[in-house]
Amino acid sequence: MDFFTGPKLLDFKNSPPHLQFNKYVLTGYRPISTYRDCLRSLLYLHNEFGNIYTHGIPFICFLLFLPLSIPWAEVEWWIGVVHYLACLSPTVCSVFYHLFMNHEGGAPIYDTLLCFDMFGVCLVNTLGALPIIHITLLCYPSSRRVAMLAYLLLSGYGVHCAVSAQSNVHRLQSFAWQAIFRLVLFVLRLTGAGRGSPTSLRLYLTMDTLALLGGLINISRLPERFSPGRFDYWFNSHQIMHIMVVLSIVYLHWGMLEDLTWLKGYHCPGE
Template identity: 95%
Template sequence: MDIFTGPKLRDFKNSPPHLQFNKYVLTGYRPISTYRDCLQSLFYLHNEFGNIYTHGIPFICFLLVLPLSIPWAEIEWWIGVVHYLACLSPTICSVFYHLFMNHEGGAPIYDTLLCFDMFGVCLVNTLGALPIVHITLLCYPSSRLVATLAYLLLSGYGVHCAVSAQSNVHRLQSFAWQAIFRFFLFMLRLTGAGRGSPASLRLYLTMDTLALLGGLVNISRLPERFSPGRFDYWFNSHQIMHIMVVLSIVYLHWGTLEDLTWLKGYHCPGE
């Protein structure tokens, strides 16, 4: 096998059952492969190529650029760490899933990788929201502690639901309670009961809207549903979701930076 041309690709009906999860993607499936062959698939075109790189390239950018924009010296260290990990986790976990999903270990390896991918999504939902909880309830230490513990418990439940879900619809539903909790925090800010930068609220709402729309596009299988085979390599629903997830992470980062800038000059009443 030449590293740049790759092996002969399979069609949908000749792929293993555990890889037949999108019946509208008809061609471009990699054969069952070793770890080395999976890595070599980084260098030739197949139907997971776009999925790998639409998260692989952003991962490298986030890894290198995000630490330079976080004001480490002006914030509590844990806020920077959890935010950084939140931004990295869904992209790197997704890359591993898509790169090695056709490994010769078969369905057990695939299921493990899928759980790993879902865990990355859970991490961005969990870690990404902790600074939001902290800053929204900044002046209410007891409520902040209760809210943080409650959100962590909801997140644990979400992880369990996501890794045990049997369909994309159920996986999307796994994150509903976390989204509702964040929306409650946003309403506290909107009504003035919560704290935080006025500019960050719009960014956070955009973040969650993009994530939701990406999930809906993925489960609806648009646009490939209307033209099976046409979007096997590019611009299928999963790639569109990847792009929307990356944009969602960018808005999370912008919103967090706005909050951290606001936090530097804010003191709770009575301090």
């Protein structure tokens, strides 16, 4: 078998047991493979092909083009770096998970990759919010430090819950407290107690709404639940979630650009 030829794909009942997590995806499973064979699967169609590329292509685009839009010379360096890493983390971790999930190391390798994937989701929730906290509480330095520390501790707890969760529902619940914390920040902005661009709030709310909807679609197994086997390769719930996660990251980036533009010309009262 040359590098461009795929192996015989498996159906659900003959696939590796640790990959039998969506009973509505009936065909297209890769057999247990070496690292080289996992990499070869980039070049032929299987039921993880769409999951790999719906995050792989955005990762390359984010990696190359996001730095060009960040005004590095006009903002504190850490804000740009943290925001950039936040945008990259869920996509790159997801690609590794989906690409190597059928590795010959079996369930232990799969579990490690799943934790890595969840860690990427935790990173975008954590790193993505730190600049938002900084800007929202810009004029309250003591409160800002406390809020950042509290969010980091909360995020650490979220990481623990996400990597130890036994189901998609529990994984989604792991991020609930971080979402509630961000909602408090958005309320502060809405009421005028917090700072930030007037237009960024709508973008951040869209960001979190897309992420939540993507998670709900993933755990509900829609649309494949209503037509098992029809969405084995394309447009199943996990691929839809991937697309919504990418859109969520785009809205995070747009919101941060609005905040950074606002930040350049803003001075706290008394400064």
